[in-house]
Amino acid sequence: MKDNVDTLTLTATPIPRTLHMSLSGIRDISVINTPPKNRIPVQTYVTEESDAVIRDAVMRELSRKGQVFVLYNKVESIYKFSEYFRSIVPEARVIVAHGQMDKRTLEDSVFGFYEGNADVLIATTIIENGIDLPRANTLIVIDSDKLGLSTLYQLKGRVGRSNLMAHAYFTFKRDKVLSETAYKRLNALMEFTEMGSGYKIAMRDLEIRGAGNVLGREQHGHMDRIGYELYNKLLRESLGETTKDHDTELDIKMDAYIPDGYISSSASRMDCYKQIAEIENEKDEERVVSSLEENYGGIPKQVKNLILIARLKSRAKKHGAIRITLGAKRSAITVNGIDSLKENGFLDRVNAYSGKVTLSFSENPELVFDVGGKTTEEVAAQMSEFMNF
Numbered sequence: 224m225k226d227n228v229d230t231l232t233l234t235a236t237p238i239p240r241t242l243h244m245s246l247s248g249i250r251d252i253s254v255i256n257t258p259p260k261n262r263i264p265v266q267t268y269v270t271e272e273s274d275a276v277i278r279d280a281v282m283r284e285l286s287r288k289g290q291v292f293v294l295y296n297k298v299e300s301i302y303k304f305s306e307y308f309r310s311i312v313p314e315a316r317v318i319v320a321h322g323q324m325d326k327r328t329l330e331d332s333v334f335g336f337y338e339g340n341a342d343v344l345i346a347t348t349i350i351e352n353g354i355d356l357p358r359a360n361t362l363i364v365i366d367s368d369k370l371g372l373s374t375l376y377q378l379k380g381r382v383g384r385s386n387l388m389a390h391a392y393f394t395f396k397r398d399k400v401l402s403e404t405a406y407k408r409l410n411a412l413m414e415f416t417e418m419g420s421g422y423k424i425a426m427r428d429l430e431i432r433g434a435g436n437v438l439g440r441e442q443h444g445h446m447d448r449i450g451y452e453l454y455n456k457l458l459r460e461s462l463g464e465t466t467k468d469h470d471t472e473l474d475i476k477m478d479a480y481i482p483d484g485y486i487s488s489s490a491s492r493m494d495c496y497k498q499i500a501e502i503e504n505e506k507d508e509e510r511v512v513s514s515l516e517e518n519y520g521g522i523p524k525q526v527k528n529l530i531l532i533a534r535l536k537s538r539a540k541k542h543g544a545i546r547i548t549l550g551a552k553r554s555a556i557t558v559n560g561i562d563s564l565k566e567n568g569f570l571d572r573v574n575a576y577s578g579k580v581t582l583s584f585s586e587n588p589e590l591v592f593d594v595g596g597k598t599t600e601e602v603a604a605q606m607s608e609f610m611n612f
Contacts (some may be wrong), residue, residue: 256518264417265383265391269367269409272394274311277363280392281312284361285342291315292381293345294364298323304365305345312343320346351377357385367393368405375412414488471540475549477599479528486519499526502533531603538610542567545587547606554592554602555583556610564588572609580609 270276284291295304298321305319318341320332329349336344337356344350344359351374362382367375375393383389393409395401401409486492495515502508508530515522522530539547539556543566546557558564564582569590573580583589590609594602 261386263383263386263388265379265389267379267391267393267412269393269395269413271397271399272365273397276392276394277308278311280361280363280390281315281343284390285315287387288358289361289387290336290339290341290356290359291343291361291363292350292359292378293343294348294350294362294367294378295345296347296366296370298347301345301347308343308345315342317341317343317345320344320349322347322349348374348378350381354381355384356381360385360387360389362389362391364391364393366395368395368399368401368409370408372408372411375408379412471536471544472546473532473536475532475547475599475603476551477528477532477549477603478525479532480525481529482523482525485523485526496529499529499533502530503537508534528600528603531600531607535603535607535610538607542569542610542612544610549599549603549606550594551599552594554594554599554606556590556592556606557587558590559587561588568612572612576609579605 281291293308295301297304301319301321305317309315309317318332318336320329320336322329324332333344333354335341336359339358348370360382362378364370364375364378370378379391382391393412395405395409481492481495483492486495495511498511498514502511511530512522515526535547543559543563544556545559548555548557558567558569564570569588573582573590579593581591581593583591592602592606592609597605
């Protein structure tokens with residue numbers, strides 16, 4: 224694609240590499256959290272496969288004159304399974320669809336289901352996208368442990384497309400020992416059942432599978448040798464978005480974190496920590512605050528403190544500060560040498576804050592703040608205001 228072409232990609236669950244690129248700042252991302260009017264969250268079940276479960280699910284849907292999707296992702300045995308399915312639910316009219324059918328036959332099968340000529344459509348993952356059948360409000364996925372998390376979430380989106388309660392059954396073979404990855408995927412489906420959970424599902428998928436190779440073919444995979452944050456930093460430096468300059472060391476004694484009760488998902492918390500850490504100006508701060516309030520409600524004190532520290536660090540780093548010390552007994556900002564003190568305009572700021580900020584000289588000059596009778600939050604806010612020039 225050329226540099227002057229703007230591209231908009233729409234997806235319910237971005238693949239790990241795409242999501243990672245958005246979190247890294249390579250691609251912009253916007254999230255639509257508002258569901259269509261009158262939609263009801265899909266009731267989700269993860270259970271062992273059994274004739275009783277299948278029959279009960281199908282008969283419940285047929286009793287309200289609805290239709291059923293059955294996902295069976297093995298083309299070589301799909302017709303054998305369809306015969307077995309008919310023996311379990313002989314009352315149902317069954318039709319089969321898969322990607323190896325010729326175009327006309329496949330079209331007739333899907334259209335016949337749409338017209339109501341069948342009660343059950345047994346299909347492969349070709350129904351993952353582009354199918355909108357409001358009458359179909361039950362989904363049964365066979366061997367769901369073999370499918371990816373994004374695929375499972377997309378399949379769940381085939382039902383619940385009306386104002387009726389929909390049901391999605393994700394089944395696995397009886398007595399089968401699930402792999403750790405399969406267990407995490409199915410557990411995520413049970414955890415994120417509310418409307419508009421696609422972004423959270425994608426974050427969990429990123430957590431499970433890793434971010435992959437941004438410049439290569441791999442769409443997922445972990446950066447085991449160097450870790451996520453260092454990989455991010457090296458990537459941004461390589462793209463010329465950041466320079467290898469100094470960082471500002473923090474020694475801050477203040478409650479500043481994201482409580483589990485505020486954001487329960489570890490992946491979402493990681494994302495929010497990253498967004499807060501990357502605050503560089505007031506516009507960034509407003510965007511982060513707005514996103515938190517919109518997605519998680521009122522911001523607790525600990526998170527406000529975290530944002531305050533990010534603002535303070537950004538302003539201090541901009542003016543060449545190498546260390547910030549903040550505590551109940553002593554609070555100070557250390558600058559890199561006397562020349563930095565003169566060049567960055569600190570002397571004028573000290574004069575403006577006469578009596579509240581004093582200069583101290585040791586190995587490096589320090590701007591010492593009066594902490595008498597103030598909370599650490601109040602001192603931090605004063606330090607941030609001092610550095611805002």
